[in-house]
Amino acid sequence: MHRISIFLLVILFACCSKDEQQATPDVPADEVQTGKMTKELVVNGTTREYIIYVPESYMGTSSLPLLLSFHGLTSNMEFNYAYTKFNELAENENFIVVHPNGIDNKWTLSENNNPDIDFIEAILDHLEKDYKIESKRIYSTGMSNGGNFSFTLACGLSNRIAAIASVTGLMLQTAIGDCIPTRPLSIFHIHGTEDPIANYAFVQRGLDFWIEHNNTDNIPTVSAIPDIDTEDGSTVERFEYLNGDNGVEIHHLKVTGGGHQWPGYQGNMDINASEEVWNFLKIFDLDGKIE
Numbered sequence: 001m002h003r004i005s006i007f008l009l010v011i012l013f014a015c016c017s018k019d020e021q022q023a024t025p026d027v028p029a030d031e032v033q034t035g036k037m038t039k040e041l042v043v044n045g046t047t048r049e050y051i052i053y054v055p056e057s058y059m060g061t062s063s064l065p066l067l068l069s070f071h072g073l074t075s076n077m078e079f080n081y082a083y084t085k086f087n088e089l090a091e092n093e094n095f096i097v098v099h100p101n102g103i104d105n106k107w108t109l110s111e112n113n114n115p116d117i118d119f120i121e122a123i124l125d126h127l128e129k130d131y132k133i134e135s136k137r138i139y140s141t142g143m144s145n146g147g148n149f150s151f152t153l154a155c156g157l158s159n160r161i162a163a164i165a166s167v168t169g170l171m172l173q174t175a176i177g178d179c180i181p182t183r184p185l186s187i188f189h190i191h192g193t194e195d196p197i198a199n200y201a202f203v204q205r206g207l208d209f210w211i212e213h214n215n216t217d218n219i220p221t222v223s224a225i226p227d228i229d230t231e232d233g234s235t236v237e238r239f240e241y242l243n244g245d246n247g248v249e250i251h252h253l254k255v256t257g258g259g260h261q262w263p264g265y266q267g268n269m270d271i272n273a274s275e276e277v278w279n280f281l282k283i284f285d286l287d288g289k290i291e
Contacts, residue, residue: 032060036087043122044115050100050123051077053087054131057094065095065137065282066127068120068153070107070146072168077101080143083265084274093278096131098123107142107149111156111178120153124160136285141165141277143262144198147189148172151206154187155179163248163284165277166190168260170198171206184214184245184288188280190273192234192258207241207252214244225253229269234258236270246288251280 034054041048058064067090071080077099081087086097100123108116127133140150140161147169154164158181165188171179187210193200211218218241225236234257241250253263253276261267264274283290 032058034058036081041119041122041126043119046103046115048101048103048119048122049077050098051081052099052127053081053090053097055091055094055096057091058096058131060132063132063134065134065139066124067095067097067278067281068123068138068140068150069097069099070140070142070149071099071102071105072142072144072146073107074105075143075146076105080146083262084143086274086278089274089278093282095278095282096127096133098127102145107145107152109145109148109152109172109175111152111175114152114156116149117153117156120157121160134285135160136287137162137282139163139165139281141167141281142169144168144260148175151175151179154185155181158182158185160286161185162286163281164188165281167262167273167277168192168195168198170202171209173202173205176205176209179209179213181213183286184248185210186214186244186248186280186284186289187250188253188277189251190253190255190263190271190276192255192260192267194257195260197260203252207250210250211241214241214248214250216241216244216248216250220252225270227270232267232269234268234270236263236268244288247291248284248288 034056081099090097140153142150147166150164151171153161163186167190191203220239220241223238237254239252255268258268264272
């Protein structure tokens with residue numbers, strides 16, 4: 001009789017344990033995977049790939065911002081990952097960073113029927129299922145053609161992209177003519193005056209479009225960045241167009257003497273482009289400036 005009672009207690013305990021497990025379905029069976037990972041997605045019948053970096057501190061219990069970082073023409077996601085070092089910032093600042101790979105090492109810049117916009121939407125849908133993403137704080141940045149594409153996303157995916165930053169990438173004239181954002185959107189642009197690939201003369205027309213769209217001040221606040229590296233052949237000024245709708249802002253770092261480079265990695269060493277990009281983007285969300 002005593003043995004039967006013990007047996008019944010064991011069964012009862014097992015049933016209760018099972019019920020408790022079923023009552024907490026959000027507890028993951030395995031540890032959350034963090035660090036650098038390369039993943040694939042099939043989009044419109046084409047296999048696409050991207051690098052994702054999830055900070056080691058991520059436990060899956062709170063939502064994190066997401067930064068998309070795009071490589072330049074003829075480049076790739078691995079090189080972009082290496083020189084931007086956003087993974088190091090992600091650890092310190094607690095965000096997820098994704099480096100997508102373009103088809104034939106480039107990004108399509110048109111808004112209509114754009115396979116790369118489809119790719120980015122698929123990435124976002126996928127990641128929002130796999131991770132806790134702060135959906136109002138999804139950002140885009142890129143170098144050169146990747147910067148161009150960030151402008152494309154600002155126009156064609158403004159319902160999901162909170163703010164963008166371009167380094168050496170222009171907002172092309174065709175993009176300006178076709179761009180119809182659905183909301184005010186903060187813009188950050190770093191560009192060298194001696195850029196032999198993306199002519200600096202075309203920078204202001206892109207800024208002017210966003211100044212008008214965002215209804216910011218027409219006259220910028222201008223300040224000089226300390227010339228801490230006097231041997232890099234360049235200096236930096238910051239132009240801030242403030243007081244836009246919903247508190248959005250437009251900032252431009254003019255690198256006088258700078259070329260087609262990612263400051264802090266090559267060229268100008270007075271600033272670190274990755275840090276400048278993140279410090280700007282992180283203070284905005286889909287509703288404007290975060291108060």
